[in-house]
Amino acid sequence: MFGLFKKKTEMEKLQDTYKSLLEKAHKASHQNRSLSDKLMSEAEEVAKKIDLLKK
Structure with a gap:
């Protein structure tokens, strides 16, 4: 109930993406x-952003 209006952090948003x-x-x-490769490269970019936030 109390977490109903809790906003996601940037890290949670990136992990979901x-x-x-x-x-x-x-x-x-x-x-x-080719579409699969494109999506994988986008996922790798998001993973890099996650790593930067962890540091």
Whole structure:
């Protein structure tokens, strides 16, 4: 109840984005390899941002 209006931190938003991109890349890898590669590169960029926030 108390966490209902709690805003996500930047780290949580980036982690959600990273997870979403990985899932989309996996699904796309079965049909469109170039799209999958593009999504994986975007996920890597998000991972770099996460690493920078951790430091």
